[in-house]
Amino acid sequence: MQVILPDRTVQTMPGDPVPIEQLLLRLGILPTGVIVVKNGRIVPDDVIASGDDVVRIIRVAHGG
Amino acid sequence: MAGKEGGGRTGEDQCAFCPEPPVIRSGSGERLCARHLTADIERRVRDNLRVTRGIAPGDHVAVALSGGKDSSCMLLILNRILGEWADASITAITIDEGIAGYRDGTIRAACSLTRRLGVRHHVTSFSELFGHDLDHFLQGREQRACTICGVLRRRALADAARSVGAARIATGHNLDDEAQSVLMNILRGDLARLAQDSTTGLPGCFLPRIKPLSVISEREVFTYLLVKGCYTDLPECPYARSALRSEVRAMLDELEYRHPGTRESLIRSRDAIRKQVGPASLPGDLHACQSCGAMCSGELCQACRTLRSLGI
Numbered sequence: 001m002q003v004i005l006p007d008r009t010v011q012t013m014p015g016d017p018v019p020i021e022q023l024l025l026r027l028g029i030l031p032t033g034v035i036v037v038k039n040g041r042i043v044p045d046d047v048i049a050s051g052d053d054v055v056r057i058i059r060v061a062h063g064g
Numbered sequence: 065m066a067g068k069e070g071g072g073r074t075g076e077d078q079c080a081f082c083p084e085p086p087v088i089r090s091g092s093g094e095r096l097c098a099r100h101l102t103a104d105i106e107r108r109v110r111d112n113l114r115v116t117r118g119i120a121p122g123d124h125v126a127v128a129l130s131g132g133k134d135s136s137c138m139l140l141i142l143n144r145i146l147g148e149w150a151d152a153s154i155t156a157i158t159i160d161e162g163i164a165g166y167r168d169g170t171i172r173a174a175c176s177l178t179r180r181l182g183v184r185h186h187v188t189s190f191s192e193l194f195g196h197d198l199d200h201f202l203q204g205r206e207q208r209a210c211t212i213c214g215v216l217r218r219r220a221l222a223d224a225a226r227s228v229g230a231a232r233i234a235t236g237h238n239l240d241d242e243a244q245s246v247l248m249n250i251l252r253g254d255l256a257r258l259a260q261d262s263t264t265g266l267p268g269c270f271l272p273r274i275k276p277l278s279v280i281s282e283r284e285v286f287t288y289l290l291v292k293g294c295y296t297d298l299p300e301c302p303y304a305r306s307a308l309r310s311e312v313r314a315m316l317d318e319l320e321y322r323h324p325g326t327r328e329s330l331i332r333s334r335d336a337i338r339k340q341v342g343p344a345s346l347p348g349d350l351h352a353c354q355s356c357g358a359m360c361s362g363e364l365c366q367a368c369r370t371l372r373s374l375g376i
Contacts, residue, residue: 032321035287042087042290044095047077060286061133062300062313 001049003027006034006059017050024057034059088287091324098291105288109276110145116263118274119232121150125274126230128221129156129185131174132298134236137285138277140294142234143181155228159220160189161213162197166299173296188224190216194376201374202303209303212370219356219367225271237275240282243320243327244312246334251312256361258334259341281327 003011003023013023020038024031024045031045037056038049049055079086079097086095096104113119127142129135139156146152158174160167171187178185191197194216201216202209225233237245249258262273277285289295304310319326352358353365364372 030317030321032283033317035283035290041085042098042287044086044089046089046095047086060283061298062282062304 001051002054004056006057015051017048020047020049020055021045023049023055029057087291088284102288102291105280105284106141106145108279109141110148112279113274113276116274118276119149119152121152123149123152123231124229125152125154126225126228126233127154127156128233128235129158129174131158131170133289133295134238134277134285136173136177136294137288138234138236139177139181139183140292142276143183155184155186155230157221157224158185158187159217159224160187161217162190162199163301164199166301169298173298186224186228188220190220193220193223194371206303210307210309213303215367215370222271230271233271233273235273235275236277238277238280238282238285239327240316242278243330244309244316246330247312247316248308259338261338
C-alpha cells in the first residue's frame with residue numbers, strides 16, 4: 001500500500017486491511033484534520049485500505 | 065438501496081441515502097456521498113440563516129471574500145440559496161491587506177470565483193484606506209500581527225460594505241473558528257469579547273454580521289469545495305504561524321477527536337453566557353467612539369486606537 005503524506009512524501013506500508021482512521025493514527029495524524037483520497041476518490045475515514053491501494057492524505061487548509 | 069442499483073457495492077461502501085460512494089461521515093455518523101453532503105451543508109446553512117434571521121427579504125449583503133476556502137464556500141452557497149429571500153442581493157468584498165507572497169494569490173482566486181458566478185465584486189486595500197499595507201505596519205510588531213490585521217480588516221470591511229450600500233456583512237467563520245474564538249477569549253480572560261454578539265448590530269453603530277458557515281466544520285467546508293471542484297490550493301497566511309489561534313486549533317482538534325461535540329458545547333456555553341450578560345451589563349459604560357461612532361468602552365474604539373498607535 002502506498003501512502004502519500006500531507007508533505008507529499010510517500011511511504012510504502014504493508015497491504016494488510018486497515019481502517020483508514022487507524023492508519024492515520026499510526027502515522028500520528030488526527031483524522032479530523034485531514035481528507036483522505038483512496039485510489040483517486042475521497043473516502044470517509046472508516047473505509048478499509050489494503051493491498052495495492054494508493055492512499056493520499058490531504059491536510060485541511062486553514063484560513064478562510 | 066443496496067444490491068444491483070449499487071453496482072455490487074455493499075452497505076459499507078455507499079451513501080446512507082443512495083448507492084453512490086460516500087465521501088465523508090457526518091457528525092451523526094452517517095456516510096454521505098458528494099451530492100448528499102453538498103445538499104446537507106446547504107440545508108444547514110439555510111436553516112442557520114433562518115434561525116438566526118441572518119438575511120431578510122430585500123437585504124443587500126456584503127460577502128467578505130478573501131479567496132480562501134471558507135469565504136469561497138460561503139459565496140458559492142449564498143449564491144445558490146439567496147433566492148429563498150425575496151429581492152436579497154450580494155456584493156463580494158475583498159480586502160487586500162498587502163501581505164507579500166500571500167494576498168495576491170488569494171485575490172486572484174477571489175476574482176476568478178466572482179467572475180465565474182457573475183457576482184458583483186468590490187476590492188479595496190489597506191494602502192488605499194490607511195496609507196500603508198500590513199507588512200509595513202507589522203515591521204517590529206509581528207507578534208501582534210493577527211490582532212492588528214483583524215482590527216483593521218474589520219474596519220476596512222465595514223467601510224467597504226457601507227460604500228456598496230450593504231445592510232449586513234457575511235463572514236466565512238466556520239464551526240471550528242467559532243469554537244476556537246470562544247476558547248481564546250476564555251484563555252485571555254476577555255469576557256467583553258466573549259459576550260459581544262456582532263450579529264445583532266447596534267443601531268447606528270455598526271453593520272450586523274452574519275456567519276452562514278458557523279454550523280459547518282472546517283473539514284466539511286474543505287470537502288464541499290473538493291467535491292465541487294472549486295478548491296484552490298493557496299498558501300497559509302505567513303503571519304498565522306505565530307498566532308495563539310494555531311495553538312488553540314491544535315488543542316481543540318485533539319479534544320474534538322477524543323470528545324466529539326466539544327466545539328458545539330463551547331458555542332452553546334458562549335450563547336448561554338451572552339443571554340446572561342448583555343452588552344449593557346458589561347463593566348464600564350458603553351458609548352460611541354469619538355472618532356467613528358462605534359460602540360466602545362473608552363473614548364476611542366479598538367480600530368481607532370490601533371490606527372492611532374500605528375501613527376495614522
